[in-house]
Amino acid sequence: MAKYTDADCRLCRREGAKLFLKGERCLSKKCAMERRPSIPGQHPNTRRKPSEYQNQLREKQKVKRAYGLLEKQFHEYYVEAERMRGKTGENMLSLLERRLDNVVYRMGLASSRAAARQLVNHGHITVNGKRVTIPSYSVKVNDVVAVKENKTQKAPFKAVKETRVVIPKWLEFSPEKLTGKVVNLPAREDIDLNIEEHLIIELYSK
Numbered sequence: 013m014a015k016y017t018d019a020d021c022r023l024c025r026r027e028g029a030k031l032f033l034k035g036e037r038c039l040s041k042k043c044a045m046e047r048r049p050s051i052p053g054q055h056p057n058t059r060r061k062p063s064e065y066q067n068q069l070r071e072k073q074k075v076k077r078a079y080g081l082l083e084k085q086f087h088e089y090y091v092e093a094e095r096m097r098g099k100t101g102e103n104m105l106s107l108l109e110r111r112l113d114n115v116v117y118r119m120g121l122a123s124s125r126a127a128a129r130q131l132v133n134h135g136h137i138t139v140n141g142k143r144v145t146i147p148s149y150s151v152k153v154n155d156v157v158a159v160k161e162n163k164t165q166k167a168p169f170k171a172v173k174e175t176r177v178v179i180p181k182w183l184e185f186s187p188e189k190l191t192g193k194v195v196n197l198p199a200r201e202d203i204d205l206n207i208e209e210h211l212i213i214e215l216y217s218k
Contacts, residue, residue: 068215101209120177
């Protein structure tokens, strides 16, 4: 399977936005967007006014990279969202938020979505008491997401108990028990990334 192996910070610089790919580093002065926000390989004064297509493409790339997906995976979410009732753009973002790796990240069990994906792949996470190793697993309302019992004493999870993060209102989380619950489906206002989803829909609708 194809995998991006270059520096994550280059992706943020290319999209001109913080994608929070490096966890705590993204919140510090070491963040590449703080130190050198220009596009990699280009002088910042040579950029021309972007075309409509460029704006649409960049928005799609930004969201795809923020969630750590390949093009085929990302397009499948668009196709699924288009079949659902309601606004396609909001449906697509809701589907992305419901990915298990994203839920683990949102609960504060990992500092980035990439780290959360690794936790899921390595079998550290359960859904409704059953181990799930598929990062793209889509959670549903009333699903209980937790750290596997025999993994709770590992150092990274002990640190979680002492850390307080802002949990989206569609989730509940108990740091002491390392257990969370999906209380609602994520709504558009619950997504904190600066996303103009209509540009992505326009791009895919051509």
